[in-house]
Amino acid sequence: MRQPACVQVLSNIPNVTERPRLMEIRLTNTYAREKQVFEPSDPDRVTMYVCGPTVYSYAHIGNARPPVVFDVLYRLLRAKFGADHVVYAVNFTDVDDKIIDASQETGEPISTITQRYEQIYREDMAALGNLEPTFRPRATEHIGDMIALMEDLAAKGHAYQGESGLWFHVPSMETYGRLSKRNRDDMIAGARVEVGADKKDPADFALWKAAKDGEPDAAKWDSPFGVGRPGWAIECSAMAKAKLGETIDIHGGGQDLIFPHHENEIAQSECAHGGKPFARYWLHNGFLSMDSEKMSKSLGNVKLVHQLLEKWPGEVLRMALLSAHYRGPLDWTDALLEQSRATLDRLYNALRRMSDVVVEDVEPPAGLVAALCDDLNTPQALAELSRLATEANKAKDADKPRLKGELLAGGALMGLLQQDPDQWARGDDSDAARIDALVAERIAARKAKDFAKADQIRNDLAAEGVEIMDGPQGSTWRKV
Ligand SMILES: [Zn+2]
DSSP states (O other): OOOOHHHHHOTTSOOOOSOOOOOOOEEEETTTTEEEEOOOSOTTSEEEEEOOOBTTSOOBHHHHHHHHHHHHHHHHHHHHHOGGGEEEEEOBBOOOHHHHHHHHHHOOOHHHHHHHHHHHHHHHHHHTTOOOOSBOOBGGGOHHHHHHHHHHHHHTTSEEEETTEEEEOGGGOTTTTTTTTOOHHHHHHOTTOOOOTTOSSTTOEEEEEEOOTTOOGGGOBOOTTOSEEEOHHHHHHHHHHHHHOSSEEEEEEEGGGIIIIIHHHHHHHHHHTTTOOSEEEEEEEOOEEETTEEOOTTTTOOOBHHHHHHHSOHHHHHHHHTSSOTTSOEEEOHHHHHHHHHHHHHHHHHHHHTTTOOOOOOOOOHHHHHHHHBTOOHHHHHHHHHHHHHHHHHOOGGGHHHHHHHHHHHHHHHTOSOSOHHHHHHOOHHHHHHHHHHHHHHHHHHHTTOHHHHHHHHHHHHHTTEEEEEETTEEEEEEO
């Protein structure tokens, strides 16, 4: 029997064998600009690709929105189709102009830079509670796949050689622009359309960029189109094909990638594969702003995931990222973070009050599942969790196993509430170690009958919101 996703996460809950009875999933397909029922080509192998980071610096919190949003979709798909029947790929772009620039500025080898930031990215994403995708392909490991794709495009008359590399000829594809619904003038005016004296058409884009003098060997490969490196979009087309196949069910990413990046991925893949659809459902998340302003280096308001994690638990950041519907904008503020922490405190407190309740059988609550199946309505799903917590706080003992089970299973579907509630109440580990040490010092003081010192420690901890509880097994503490 297939196992729902929550089984793996909720290892502490026994006897969960039934697949949740999930309703149909409806997703807003950017192609249609409306919600459509999601039907995979093959329910035994549901495929999803999301454009990953270029690994030359830290990810900012805006970069973290797609991985968290699409992780919730990944969990939902696993619950519906079975954990072994969903294949999810997120790439690493580890060859790029920005990486070369970083290497030339610092003198560090390219691989040192990309390995370092890949590792940091993996740690940041794990701290945000994301499951590890099935595949994390690196661009540099798929250069051969990219060359094969380009040879196909050249043979079919969609690509031509220029002095600065190999170009995709946009007028060779009649349906180019279908995703972004841009007309030709808009496309040519598009800010990221590349300049090139050897282009036949202003809308043409680079598949392969000829190496320039002085560029490091680590960013150069031999190819039938000369020594050079791939353009960004061909990387995604080739990695999606290598890991998932010629047609994928869902392709996700930020709205800012619709044009030209995703439009170019479609052009390359569909022209190389004789018009076969590249992605059947395109999902795009909205922008993240910072205190109502655009996040930008020039405004100095860029918040890195890494920095935020020093101050906030990853689960608070995740809750904040899921507090708005993924398609809409999200305004990142301290108030949002405080609010998210307060909500999690409330949910974990409800679980803590039920710590002795044994959960025997569990399905995610219907209201929460319905919300997620309706185009990933995470604000509604979070409201369902809060409603369950309120109900649990007032519930009779007989109802508690169900309510606890629903809170945990619903939380698992969103990547939330999987920590020990006592651990959550105690706060982060470094703080916990300090408080543990003070509590031990107080016990020693009491043994030595130094009650003034013992009381002083208790009062100091109380002043910072830590309550010591003396019991027959010794002293424990919690944050209040
Ligand atoms: Zn991409």
